[in-house]
Amino acid sequence: MTRPKILVVGGGFAGVECLHRLERALRPAEAELTLVTPTDYQLYLPLLPHVAAGVLTPQSVAVSLRRRLRRTRIVPGGANGVDTAARSVEVHTTAGTTVHLPYDHLVLAAGSTTRTFDIPGLAEHALGMKTLAQAAYLRDHVISQLDLAAVATDEAERAARMRFVVVGGGYAGVETAACLQRLTAAATARFPRLDPGLLEWHLVDLAPKLLPELGDRLGAKAMETLRRRGVRFSLNTSVRAVTPESVTLTDGRVLPTRTLVWTAGVAAGPLVGTLDGPTVRGRLRTTAELTVPGSPGVFAVGDAAAVPDLAVGGDAITPPTAQHAQRQGKAVARNLVARLRGAPLRPYHHRDLGLVVDLGGTDAVSKPLGVELSGVPAQLVARGYHVMALPTLTARARVLTNWALNATTGDDFVRTGFQEGRPATLQDFERVGARPAGPDAGRPGSAPDTPRPDPA
Incomplete structure (x- = not known):
């Protein structure tokens, strides 16, 4: 008898955790395990702002898949579409070929992409913070703006190059602005011709307050901390247009700048649109047992x-966080083992352990198990959480060593240049693109609209 084929699409928290558990729970004869992913590492996304700021090296947050997965066949590429009738996934490999992988059981863990809107100039000029390449590119870009400002003879150009705009008042936006503000503030000391007073960081968000998930007090504390460091805030505000040299806000202000970092939420990847299933704000609706109806x-x-959040109840779905993704990976592995062995499936149920926001240095706000913390205690909790969440001892050792080196020796503000000469758009970095894989693929009108999340 042939072994059942378990195919996992996506090498993030959920997909890798699922396969790691399956390798431990199943004998080799019980199932054939395959992973489709464009990279050979699992990215620890919450620490990307530290990579952009030079606090951590890229290798510190890129965990080798082959270190964790010993029996899984890894197919380097991205999934274009799913044919549920034929039980096949169309994959475009990194070599440029297209293959069709059959499955008996499929786990869609394809993650998300940066959420964008039809704002003129946004797709062409905004920088993101979703991939390792984006973090490396953003660091080089920010340092290059200081280099260029130092030799600029026009005062308006110098001011524009020293003004940085971040859109998004959630975790990614706040931590990116906080970490890079510390980087640029320290770097100006190495540029005698630069006036530190010209350095400006603007955080823009459509919401009326910062970090609403943490509550009013901690959100206000984070704003106070960043405002003390010179960060300016524009809440209840969004972006109307972007050009290579300016950002126009919805309140009419025009900010001359060469840098816009867009972190205004995430949307499910376009692969979701190739399945004929119900969605919730662009995410594929599942049962509590993580199966896709139909x-x-x-x-x-x-x-x-869109997984029902049984801990909250009602129509709530679990938020797109690393904490839930990792635990859903464990839960879906358990249910796959149960299905193979004829046992009943179990619903996913998990209550958040807490939230942490690292503002760099000794600044942080955290809410572990509902306890509100700020300053050094919050930073200890935040970094302790990240260390324990890293999946290997090697990754933990690298991160701890990097933190210690940065705290004692500082940064040399070096541009690597690895990303020079390549397109820097969100779509180029995040490999956006998918199409249906059924019998009608390629026919006019056969591609379903890519689901878009509700802007609210």
Whole structure:
């Protein structure tokens, strides 16, 4: 008898955790395990702002898949679409070829992409913070703006190059602005011709307050901390237009700048749109057992899935966080083992352990198990959480060593230049693109609209 084929799409928290658990729970003869992912590492996304700021090296947050997965076949590429009738996934490999991988059981853990809107100039000029390459590119870009400002003879150009705009008042936006503000503030001391007073960081968000998930007090504390460091805030405000040299806000202000970092939320990847299933704000609706209704053999987890949040109740779905993705990976592995062995599936149930926001240095706000903390105690909790969440001892050792080196020796503000000469748009970095893989693929009108989340 042939072994059942378990195919996992996506090498993030959910997908890798699922396969790691399956390798431990199943004998080699019980199932054939395959992973489709464009990279050979699992990215620890919450620490990307530290990579952009030079506090951590890129290798510190890129965990080798082959260190964690010993029996899984890894197919380097991205999934274009799912044919649920044929039980096949169309994959475009990194070599440029297209293959069709059959499955008996499919786990969609394809993650998310940066959420964008139809804002003139946004797709062409905004920088993101979703991939390792984006973090490395952003660091080089920010340092290059200081280099260019130092030799600029026009005062308006110098001021524009020293003004940085970040859109998004959630975790990614706040931590990116906080970490890079510390980087640029320290770097200006190495540029005698630069006036530190010209350095400006603007944080823009459509919401009326910062970090609403943390509550009013901690959100206000984070704003107070960043405002003390010179960060300016524009709340109840969004972006109307972007050009290579300016950002126009919805309140009419025009900010001359060469840098716009867009972190205004995430949307499920376009692969979701190739399945004929119900969605919630662009995410594929699942049962509490993580199965996709109407698609036999298909499970969905992580940012691409709208999983009922049983801990909250009602119509709530789990938020797209690393904490839920990792635990859903464990839960879907358990249910796959149960299905193979004829046991009943169990619903996913998890209550958040807490939230942490690292503002760099000794600044942080955290809410572990509902306890509100700020300053050094919050920073200890935040960094302790990240260390324990890293999946290998090697990754933990690298991160701790990097933190210690940065705290004692500082940064040399070096541009690597690795990303020079390549397109820097969000789509180029995040490999956006998918198409249906069924019998009608390629026919006019066959591609479903890519689901878009509700802007609210």
